[in-house]
Amino acid sequence: EIVLTQSPTTMAASPGEKVTLTCRASSSVSYMHWYQQKSGASPKLWIYETSKLASGVPNRFSGSGSGTSYSLTINSMETEDAATYYCQQGSSYPPTFGGGTKLELK
């Protein structure tokens, strides 16, 4: 089973700040997917196949990476971006999720 390690576990960012969240896989994967989850709500697909934005996701978000290292970047933090973000790999069975990064507003 591929283990995904997200860092940092928690961080705070000010409005307008650039934010980068990292996800490292214990073995190489073909793609990484990202989900946003706000408190009390279900997860939403946010970025799929490493770099494609899901419908309705603002273009200040981007995704990149390959092999064992992937990242989600917010070009300019906004209030509504405060949430927990999970990475997920599905190219190796079983599908696994990272532990999440909680992004707070500073």
Added chain:
Amino acid sequence: EVQLVESGGGLVQPGRSLKFSCAASGFTFSDYAMAWVRQAPKKGLEWVATIIYDGSSTYYRDSVKGRFTISRDNAKSTLYLQMDSLRSEDTATYYCARQIPGYNWYFDFWGPGTMVTVSS
């Protein structure tokens, strides 16, 4: 609009069974694999099971294999999860999720979830 709505969660004693369902609408249910993903309180996400579009193949995480059964009724656009021999570690919110077709598994729509508490 894609909608997934789970129902049937609740409080159950260890060792007992529970079955809940997920009603799907807004898309051709029989075209998609479906999955259950759970989240223990204050914890991360954990894939539980997947069933392919026609129900002919199912997949489970090791910790639920032999105890949980995923099934579907395409005529009713409904997904099910039968949970037997429940353990305290099965306590979680269970989400029904639509799975993208193909070999790269990920989930594009999620239901609001149903809470299952396993406790005596």
